[in-house]
Amino acid sequence: MNHELVNPVPIKHKFFTPGVIALVIIALNGLVFLMGRFFFGLGAVTNLNNQYPWGLWIGVDVAAGVALAAGGFTTAALGHVMHREEYHAIVRPALLTAMLGYTFVAMGVFVDIGRWYFIWHPLVMWNGNSALFEVGICVMIYMSVLYIEFLPIVTERFIGKVNLPGFLSSLNKLVDKILRLLDRGLSKTMFVFIIAGVVLSTLHQSSLGTLMVIAGPKMHPLWQTPVLPLLFLLSAISVGLPMVIFESLIASRSLKLKPEMHILSRLGSMIAPILGIYLAFKIGDMFIRETFVYLGEFNTASVMFTIEILFGVVIPLRMFLSPKVLKSPPLLFTASALVVFGVLLNRINNFVVAYTPPYSTESYFPSFGEISVTVGFAAMLVLAYRFIVLNFPVISLPGKHTAQPTKYSIRGVEK
Amino acid sequence: MSGKSRRDFLKKSALIGAGVAGFSTTTSKAAPKNILSEDRMGVLVDTTACVGCRNCEWACKDAHGLPAGNLESYEDRKILETKRRPDHTALTVVNEYPHGKNSNLPIDLKVQCMHCDHPACVSACIVGAFSKQENGSVIWDTDMCIGCRYCMAACPFQIPAFEYDKALNPLIMKCDFCFERTKEGKLPACVSICPVEALTYGPRTELIKIARSRIKRNPARYVDHIFGEYEVGGTSWMYLASKDFKELDFPNLGKNPAPGVSESIQHGIFAYFVPPVSLYALLGGIMWITKRRKELEEEGKI
Missing domain, CATH: 1.20.5 (Single alpha-helices involved in coiled-coils or other helix-helix interfaces)
Structure with a gap:
């Protein structure tokens, strides 16, 4: 067996660089507009109205956010369920992205709903007919699961190193004991959460697609189809691994690490078949419903649809089929970035572009405030990611092959 | 007041109870109240009778505690030059369209919630705040609403409005078919004030008969179509007109209930x-x- 042994460590690198300072400024700008939203209402900051109740925040922060966090469940399925240990090095970074991604999805929902102080209502007030209810509940549970999955990284970081300041130092031993207990309990039960995470993801990734089905003829026929849930699930699965490659290459560049091309190339080789299946369903649906006639018209919808399919699916699909692309970091990055862009655009198209309400006098375009908040959240996410990988054992350093037992075992088959 | 809070309490307890029970048995118990009574009421709007006096707009605001101004100010017909939509300041509005067949008078058209028989909002609402009541009205519990605005995205008639300018306690607003008034045996405010009897309140089945006979007696006056009889599975409010409904800005909707497809997907999964x-x-x-x-x-x- 030549499986890679992984050794995740906190990366030694300074936090602030000129790029990071730019991100801080973007994040602060977002916070200013967020304050405007909370003090003066949604109307003061957004371009939303009675015709366009949902805009950029639902399309990008929530819908695209959930899709782009799909790296968490796809790598969990690959690494833990399929038990491919050679990919364990990428499971933790993907898990961190998913955890932060869902946290920011929840924050996106929190700022978008008018009565944010009632965000807990769906927990006690149920509507089994509502796709949104299902998405809400699944996202809430899955976010908790992601935090639980991340806990072993926290215990690993602090076990034997608990050093509380001042008078709290007398609690050091107790905290250490609790952490050890937690760690032992978690490693025995983690498989329950990992499988739950994959199931929950399948459910809400698809139900996110069901959301707009009820809008019926208000949605452009290029996107409105009863198989939307399946298309959403397939696109989420197909963006999972490209997202992992995308962020891994950015992180290694930013933190001056050697890109783990031996793993990333192998991941890249799995993407083409998944993208192919997604493309087949998308094109098949188009031909069954005969919606290709709308591509003959020249308008925003047809142009956006063409860009989405061509640049987001067809071109990266061709690229991932080429061995040259798989071996070259810049080409692999480009191909992955295109898939990420394609899914991002697909969610924007589904929730914003395709939505044409019957009585609108002018079409919706996000305000500067809405864009500021969305970009600000993205900047905060990157900053949080950077902080965590610098302080917690998330990224594995290539070359250091220290023995590390598989973290998550199943009862009954333990060694 | 104590009676109301007690009722609210009971309602909420029942809901939580139903929710908990729903987990172990079926999901349908977690579904909101959606009654389709045989005797549900409706309103027939005869747009050929409407003169565009907009008294209904005033009465509606007055009945719902919205700033209404004085009734005389509604005589100004200039406002009819632009098309308006119901919002949080006016739950119903009247729009004017060029004349139809056999008349030189413009067509005035009252717009409000259609009170669907299979409402998309009831199906969509994340907390199940909306309900279709026995008397046909589609109402919602303001205390449950989280302001997600999914009802607005779902509504085929684009009716629910939201108070975007309020930072605290913004509400979803729409016509509630004067639920509080009709409970006391009164007519809906708009129906009761209408001076030309353009609005007829009654059991939906009766209204369809009335509409049919009007079309039959006066085929030159009406197009042969009762809007709302079959659209999105039927609506409590129905319209007669002298012109194709598409030219009156009615959305082109099929006969299938709006929530049908998404609910079968949900229940399939x-x-x-x-x-x-x-x-x-x-x-x-x-x-x-x-x-x-x-x-x-x-x-x-x-």
Whole structure:
């Protein structure tokens, strides 16, 4: 067996660089507009109205956010369920992205709903007919699961190193004991959460697609189809691994690490078949419903649809089929970035572009405030990611092959 | 007041109870109240009778505690030059369109919630705040609303409005078919003030008969179409007009209820929780097998 042994460590690198300072400024700008939203209402900051109740925040922060966090469940399925240990090095970074991604999805929902102080209502007030209810509940549970999955990284970081300041130092031993207990309990039960995470993801990734089905003829026929849930699930699965490659290459560049091309190339080789299946369903649906006639018209919808399919699916699909692309970091990055862009655009198209309400006098375009908040959240996410990988054992350093037992075992088959 | 809060309490308790029970039995118990009574009421709007006096707008505001101004100010017909939509300041509005067949008078058209028989908002609402009541009205519980605005995205008639300018306690607003008034046996405010009897309140089945006979007696006056009889599975409010409804800005809708497709998808994915549980079992099985195989391989090597 030549499986890679992984050794995740906190990366030694300074936090602030000129790029990071730019991100801080973007994040602060977002916070200013967020304050405007909370003090003066949604109307003061957004371009939303009675015709366009949902805009950029639902399309990008929530819908695209959930899709782009799909790296968490796809790598969990690959690494833990399929038990491919050679990919364990990428499971933790993907898990961190998913955890932060869902946290920011929840924050996106929190700022978008008018009565944010009632965000807990769906927990006690149920509507089994509502796709949104299902998405809400699944996202809430899955976010908790992601935090639980991340806990072993926290215990690993602090076990034997608990050093509380001042008078709290007398609690050091107790905290250490609790952490050890937690760690032992978690490693025995983690498989329950990992499988739950994959199931929950399948459910809400698809139900996110069901959301707009009820809008019926208000949605452009290029996107409105009863198989939307399946298309959403397939696109989420197909963006999972490209997202992992995308962020891994950015992180290694930013933190001056050697890109783990031996793993990333192998991941890249799995993407083409998944993208192919997604493309087949998308094109098949188009031909069954005969919606290709709308591509003959020249308008925003047809142009956006063409860009989405061509640049987001067809071109990266061709690229991932080429061995040259798989071996070259810049080409692999480009191909992955295109898939990420394609899914991002697909969610924007589904929730914003395709939505044409019957009585609108002018079409919706996000305000500067809405864009500021969305970009600000993205900047905060990157900053949080950077902080965590610098302080917690998330990224594995290539070359250091220290023995590390598989973290998550199943009862009954333990060694 | 105490009676109301007690009722609210009972309602909420029942809901939570139903929710908890729903987990172990079926999902339908977690669904909101959606009654389709045989005797449900409706309103027939005869746009050929409407003169555009907009008294209904005033009466509606007055009945719902919205700033209404004085009735005389509604005589100004200039406002009819632009098309308006119901919003949080006016739950119903009258729009004017060029004349139809056999008349030189413009067509005035009152717009408000249609009170669908299979409402998209009831199906969509994340907390199940909306309900279709026995008397036909589609109402909602303001205390439950989280302001997600999914009802607005779902509504085929684009009716629910939202108070975007309020930072605290913004509400969803729409026509409630004067639920509080009709409960006391009164007519809806708009119906009761209408001076030309353009609005007829009554059991929906009766209204359809009335509409049919009007079309039959006066085929030159009406197009042969009762809007709302079949649209999105039928609506409590129905319209007669002298012109094709598409030219009066009515959306072109089929006969299928708006929530039909999404509800069958939802219930398919969650049929008694069988698909999610099966997926869980399947993944658990794969995980066990792959892990076991790996270990056997390693043992074989050692």
